Amino acid sequence: MSAAEEAQTARSARNGWLLSAPALVVLTVAAAGPLLIVVVYSFLLPGKYGNVEWGFSLDGWRGILWSKDIFTDEYVLADAHLTIFWRSVKLSVLTTITTFLVGFPTAWFIATRPASQRALWLFLITIPFWTNLLIRTYAMNEVLRSEGLMNTVLMKLGLIGSPLQVMYTDIAVFIGMTYVYLPLMVLPLFAAIDRFDMRLLEAAYDLYASRMQVLRRVILPIVKPGIIAGSILVFVPSLGAYVTPRVLGGGKQMMIGNFIELQFGQGRNWPLGSALSMALLVVVMVALLIYVKYANREQGHG
Amino acid sequence: MNAVNAVEARNTVKAFGQGDSAVRALDDVSVEIRKGEFFTLLGPSGCGKTTLLRLIAGFEMPTSGSILLEGQDITHLPPNRRPVNTVFQSYALFPHLTVAQNIGFGLTMQGRPAREVKETTDRMLALVKLEAMAGRKTSQLSGGQQQRVALARALAPQPKVLLLDEPLSALDLKLRKEMQIELKRLQTETGITFVFVTHDQEEALTMSDRIGVMSAGKLQQVGSAKDIYTRPVNRFVASFIGETNFLPATTVPGGVRLATGDVIELADQAGRSGAVTVTIRPEQLRLCDPAEAGALAATVRTLVYFGTDTHCHLELADGTEVVARLQSPADGEAGLAQGQRVGLRPVPGAARVVED
Ligand SMILES: Nc1ncnc2c1ncn2[C@@H]1O[C@H](COP(=O)(O)OP(=O)(O)OP(=O)(O)O)[C@@H](O)[C@H]1O
Numbered sequence: 001m002s003a004a005e006e007a008q009t010a011r012s013a014r015n016g017w018l019l020s021a022p023a024l025v026v027l028t029v030a031a032a033g034p035l036l037i038v039v040v041y042s043f044l045l046p047g048k049y050g051n052v053e054w055g056f057s058l059d060g061w062r063g064i065l066w067s068k069d070i071f072t073d074e075y076v077l078a079d080a081h082l083t084i085f086w087r088s089v090k091l092s093v094l095t096t097i098t099t100f101l102v103g104f105p106t107a108w109f110i111a112t113r114p115a116s117q118r119a120l121w122l123f124l125i126t127i128p129f130w131t132n133l134l135i136r137t138y139a140m141n142e143v144l145r146s147e148g149l150m151n152t153v154l155m156k157l158g159l160i161g162s163p164l165q166v167m168y169t170d171i172a173v174f175i176g177m178t179y180v181y182l183p184l185m186v187l188p189l190f191a192a193i194d195r196f197d198m199r200l201l202e203a204a205y206d207l208y209a210s211r212m213q214v215l216r217r218v219i220l221p222i223v224k225p226g227i228i229a230g231s232i233l234v235f236v237p238s239l240g241a242y243v244t245p246r247v248l249g250g251g252k253q254m255m256i257g258n259f260i261e262l263q264f265g266q267g268r269n270w271p272l273g274s275a276l277s278m279a280l281l282v283v284v285m286v287a288l289l290i291y292v293k294y295a296n297r298e299q300g301h302g
Numbered sequence: 303m304n305a306v307n308a309v310e311a312r313n314t315v316k317a318f319g320q321g322d323s324a325v326r327a328l329d330d331v332s333v334e335i336r337k338g339e340f341f342t343l344l345g346p347s348g349c350g351k352t353t354l355l356r357l358i359a360g361f362e363m364p365t366s367g368s369i370l371l372e373g374q375d376i377t378h379l380p381p382n383r384r385p386v387n388t389v390f391q392s393y394a395l396f397p398h399l400t401v402a403q404n405i406g407f408g409l410t411m412q413g414r415p416a417r418e419v420k421e422t423t424d425r426m427l428a429l430v431k432l433e434a435m436a437g438r439k440t441s442q443l444s445g446g447q448q449q450r451v452a453l454a455r456a457l458a459p460q461p462k463v464l465l466l467d468e469p470l471s472a473l474d475l476k477l478r479k480e481m482q483i484e485l486k487r488l489q490t491e492t493g494i495t496f497v498f499v500t501h502d503q504e505e506a507l508t509m510s511d512r513i514g515v516m517s518a519g520k521l522q523q524v525g526s527a528k529d530i531y532t533r534p535v536n537r538f539v540a541s542f543i544g545e546t547n548f549l550p551a552t553t554v555p556g557g558v559r560l561a562t563g564d565v566i567e568l569a570d571q572a573g574r575s576g577a578v579t580v581t582i583r584p585e586q587l588r589l590c591d592p593a594e595a596g597a598l599a600a601t602v603r604t605l606v607y608f609g610t611d612t613h614c615h616l617e618l619a620d621g622t623e624v625v626a627r628l629q630s631p632a633d634g635e636a637g638l639a640q641g642q643r644v645g646l647r648p649v650p651g652a653a654r655v656v657e658d
Pocket residue numbers: 318319325326327345346347348349350351352353354501
């Protein structure tokens with residue numbers, strides 16, 4: 001390599017990062033910027049008609065778990081908030097488990113179809129994604145409401161005498177979220193099962209494993225990365241779900257997402273809303289970090 | 303008969319597909335594999351070797367007929383309840399387990415105590431000389447090492463029969479020779495009945511106690527390597543194992559008359575008369591003086607030097623081509639020239655009548 005060429009290579013290496021400058025600007029403005037605003041707002045005072053007033057305060061953060069007693073002005077644990085957090089976690093966990101239980105056989109079915117049919121099945125699974133989330137959720141409303149599809153069918157079959165009151169309960173939210181997030185579980189599971197070497201099934205079966213043992217000792221451990229990816233993809237958006245609990249849970253069965261929205265709307269407590277958003281983000285991040293650490297260690301040691 | 307066979311297939315038929323498009327992968331196969339023997343299934347691609355093995359392992363059910371293990375009918379037992387293990391061509395090692403865990407898998411699944419699993423695993427690791435690799439993931443092993451793990455894994459539960467489906471075909475020639483010796487050693491040391499599948503005739507001849515030659519879903523002949531080489535029952539077996547010459551002939555009392563008009567004496571006409579095919583191995587033809595009584599007249603066409611041997615391609619009087627394998631003389635000169643007229647004489651007893 002000539003000296004001139006060498007200098008050229010060195011220069012392009014030195015200046016190469018400039019090419020990624022636009023991406024860096026976009027990332028800063030689009031991701032870090034808004035996040036920074038939320039962080040700053042969470043330490044300010046609430047404005048009378050929404051918005052914030054300048055002045056440092058920890059009330060936003062304190063408000064996550066404690067609220068001021070109207071009569072005594074003392075801070076007491078906010079039961080209502082805890083109920084909302086608990087419902088969010090409970091429904092998200094339930095949704096994750098159910099999407100796995102439904103999604104695993106589905107993904108297995110698709111992965112074991114002939115290659116020519118697989119694309120069609122995957123397309124069918126992703127069809128709901130082509131529709132707006134709000135419309136899908138209202139469709140679920142049509143299914144679940146008193147005079148809806150589910151109750152009509154069950155009554156026609158004579159299985160129930162009067163309509164089941166599912167709408168505006170945790171169950172409706174849970175069913176809705178399971179429906180909405182199912183594809184997010186199926187796709188990573190499919191990717192993992194598709195890579196799974198089916199000949200291992202015969203090997204395990206040959207070595208005295210029962211069908212249950214084949215599933216537990218061979219299939220599940222090998223497709224575990226897909227299970228974890230699917231669970232994260234379902235759990236994280238479930239925890240912050242807004243539309244589904246809003247439409248199917250009515251105003252009462254709030255989840256964290258609705259609670260945050262409330263602070264920016266009627267509640268007129270932007271600092272609390274900001275602090276809640278940040279807290280949710282931190283919880284999710286910590287959970288992911290723990291998982292990444294755990295997954296790496298497992299891979300290192302075998 | 304007190305010696306019960308290790309495995310027995312009785313009139314097994316296996317058809318894939320329905321109606322006219324059905325493929326008969328196995329067409330009425332019956333075979334008895336003795337306890338403790340190294341039995342090889344040999345045949346060209348697609349002849350049904352894997353299918354027979356899968357029926358014994360339990361991965362497939364026969365369309366008709368039955369499979370017996372030590373005299374017991376196991377036709378309808380699932381694979382996990384048959385004391386039979388398989389070494390797969392692809393090895394099919396569990397990628398999420400270590401070498402030791404792979405080897406212990408069968409025992410663990412059988413619910414043996416942890417201590418026994420550990421002891422047996424250690425013994426197996428020593429048997430296949432992989433002690434140093436016990437804690438490794440199988441993806442970190444070479445092809446030959448993976449092969450050994452697959453063997454140890456299948457041997458660990460001490461199956462009554464070990465099935466091996468072309469286990470050496472993925473290895474290079476040198477490793478393959480080593481593993482052939484290794485396999486034979488393992489079989490002798492463990493005393494387990496091996497059913498080994500290959501389409502490599504040399505592998506079959508050198509390793510097996512007995513060989514079953516298959517073609518087109520049928521078992522053509524079963525016997526020792528020597529039996530099959532020296533007394534092939536039909537044209538397929540004679541040509542698939544070793545090289546041979548086929549000569550058209552008709553039977554005459556006490557022998558056969560070749561198309562050239564020469565008569566070869568034969569003790570055994572295989573119970574046939576009329577038009578037959580005679581086979582003579584190339585190494586059982588001798589050159590002699592063309593004037594000698596009873597010699598077949600032939601003309602030398604080509605000579606191919608192979609070191610210890612020289613292959614001499616000859617043409618008989620009626621135009622039939624035959625090959626004679628001659629030992630190369632010390633000075634390497636066969637003393638033959640193209641176009642030379644010679645006499646050809648089969649070693650007594652070398653010519654055999656075979657079915658077409
Ligand atoms: N699952 C199946 N479905 C349909 N046909 C099959 C199936 N398995 C095997 N066959 C057919 O049965 C015949 C025998 O197959 P088999 O795999 O037993 O051959 P093989 O002797 O093991 O050949 P190779 O040396 O190539 O492995 C073949 O014609 C094959 O196409």
